[in-house]
Amino acid sequence: MKYVIKSIAVIGSGTMGAGIAAIAAEKNLQVVLLDTDSEIAIKAKKKILDPKYRMLSNIEKGNNIYVGNIRDDLIKIKDCDWICEAVVEKLDIKKQIFSSIEKFRNKNSIVSSNTSGIPLRAITEDLSEDFKKNICITHFFNPVSIMKLCELIPGTTTEEGIIETLSNFLREEFDKGVVFGKDTVNFIGNRIGCYFMLRGLHEGKKARMNGIKIDEIDAILSKPFGLPPTGLYGLIDLIGLDIMYSVGNNLKDNLPTGDLGKDFVNLPEKELSLYNKGQLGRKTGGGFYRINKDTSGEKIKEVFDLELEEWKKIQKFNYDKDRNIFNKNTKISDFAWEVIGSTLLYAADLVPEISNDILNVDRAMKWGFAWEKGPFEMLDDFDPYNILDICENKNIHIPTMLKVLETSGEKKFYNENNEFLNINGEYEPIY
Known part of the structure; x- marks a missing residue:
């Protein structure tokens, strides 16, 4: 009809x-x-x-x-x-x-x-x-x-x-x-985006114990990976901790058995404390960040120290793109791998569960979360075979689409002929 x-x-x-x-x-x-x-x-x-x-x-x-x-x-x-x-x-x-x-x-x-x-x-x-x-x-x-x-x-x-x-x-x-997309929990964009945010909060707790503060974490999880300048905590301030709390509960009830995201559905202790006292983000005048005024009346941006439970003036950090970041042995690279690396692996294991192809996944993250590149485009940038080596060295499960790529013998998820790799390991035109 x-x-x-x-x-x-x-x-x-x-x-x-x-x-x-x-x-x-x-x-x-x-x-x-x-x-x-x-x-x-x-x-x-x-x-x-x-x-x-x-x-x-x-x-x-x-x-x-x-x-x-x-x-x-x-x-x-x-x-x-x-x-x-x-x-x-x-x-x-x-x-x-x-x-x-x-x-x-x-x-x-x-x-x-x-x-x-x-x-x-x-x-x-x-x-x-x-x-x-x-x-x-x-x-x-x-x-x-x-x-x-x-x-x-x-x-x-x-x-x-x-x-x-x-x-x-x-x-x-x-x-x-x-x-x-397909009729699965949180569909495409929010399935991957919420994994990034909730996993990020849990890894952020470990990073802060290693001396990486919230404002530095957001500098790491933004420009170097083509993500918006809000990074992690700034993005959650924009969305609201109350929304993230509800999202976590929905994921807890509906994620399939064995899904990697199940380990991160609950807010960490410090973030849960902010939620309980109503410090939710921009909608409440402040969450992880706020705009305050100094003694002269000039506006200043402050960041909340979760461990000391006090506001501090933010520091400026500048990190550039580094396609070899996952191969370095530093606390910064380890943190980046646990958040960004794991998010890319998570996305690569969700095709064809949440969508029939990688093109829909990449577009969802670019159009819905303002990423410069989608997960599979980012995997191409970091070299999929380098990612495979890291997974093997760390004894990490190889996601579905990385297996498809490896079996096909192709080098990238996208080729120079404006084509993308499908679930059968064959290239087809971008539509």
């Missing part, structure tokens, strides 16, 4: 829902924006219209958005081609919303959830088989108007036409970079 998207219903008018509605309105699509209470949706629309948030190029585009409440206005979704659920990340609430959607929707409409990590199969388990054919996940990254990535996740019975229509629409109308 051929699907066309000219109108959208967004259920949930929080940060993500409002962001999705704003992009649709900007593209002159008709939008129905609903929440539990009309006042909540009205407030969200006011924010969309507020010039300081820069969500619309012209305030008149706000006329494309109708706001209402789920109780009285859900019937309006019957006229919408795409219905996007963007409510709070709680399974029971999402299941209630989908049950209601099934009663009112047009049978030919596309329906998606904007969950960041709840498996689609859990959301849809009580729905009719006919309805499931029209459902998938559209995982936008925050802020929706800025972040390029949208992960598109089908269910086991989702019609191909649904995925094809949405992927084309998201690229052409929403200007998104679409990656195709």
Whole structure:
């Protein structure tokens, strides 16, 4: 069946829902924006219209958005081609919303959830088989108007036409970079990104015992590897320790048996202490970093010493890229291997579990986490066979895709002909 998207219903008018509605309105699509209470949706629309948030190029585009409440206005979704659920990340609430959607929707409409990590199969388990054919996940990254990535996740019975229509629409109308994942916990970007962050916190504890402080750790885990300047702790300040705590609990419950990430799902003791006292990051005025004023009133950036439990002025550290860093015998190189090296190995072992190919994985990390290069591009930079030697010397499990590369006899995951190595050890064109 051929699907066309000219109108959208967004259920949930929080940060993500409002962001999705704003992009649709900007593209002159008709939008129905609903929440539990009309006042909540009205407030969200006011924010969309507020010039300081820069969500619309012209305030008149706000006329494309109708706001209402789920109780009285859900019937309006019957006229919408795409219905996007963007409510709070709680399974029971999402299941209630989908049950209601099934009663009112047009049978030919596309329906998606904007969950960041709840498996689609859990959301849809009580729905009719006919309805499931029209459902998938559209995982936008925050802020929706800025972040390029949208992960598109089908269910086991989702019609191909649904995925094809949405992927084309998201690229052409929403200007998104679409990656195709599978219905696994945290999908692609957050599966790898959260491993990096949670593993980083645990290795950071060891690094601090070796005299490497938080501000130096962030200098190591940024520019040298083509990661954003926030590094590790700065990134978690941006996201929020409360979010990381929740993410860890979700991973604890849903990671498959034997997954490397299971050892790092709990916040370390010092970070858990910050969480418990509400020192969560930027949203609370400070987490690992804060902006303070000195006696002259000048703004200064401070870092929190987790061991001494006191604020200190940050120090500047400068580390450059070094493709041989993993082969050096220093506390810096050892730390980098345990965080970055292990993250690359983790990613290399997740194909085809989370996606059918390495291209989707690399794009997810570049478009969703602003990495300069994806994990497999980074492995190419560090020489995959050098990584294999390190694994053998350290008696580390060889990940799936490194085995595929070694067996194929090829040298890199990407070649000079604009091709990438697939799961069968053969090159195919980058699409």
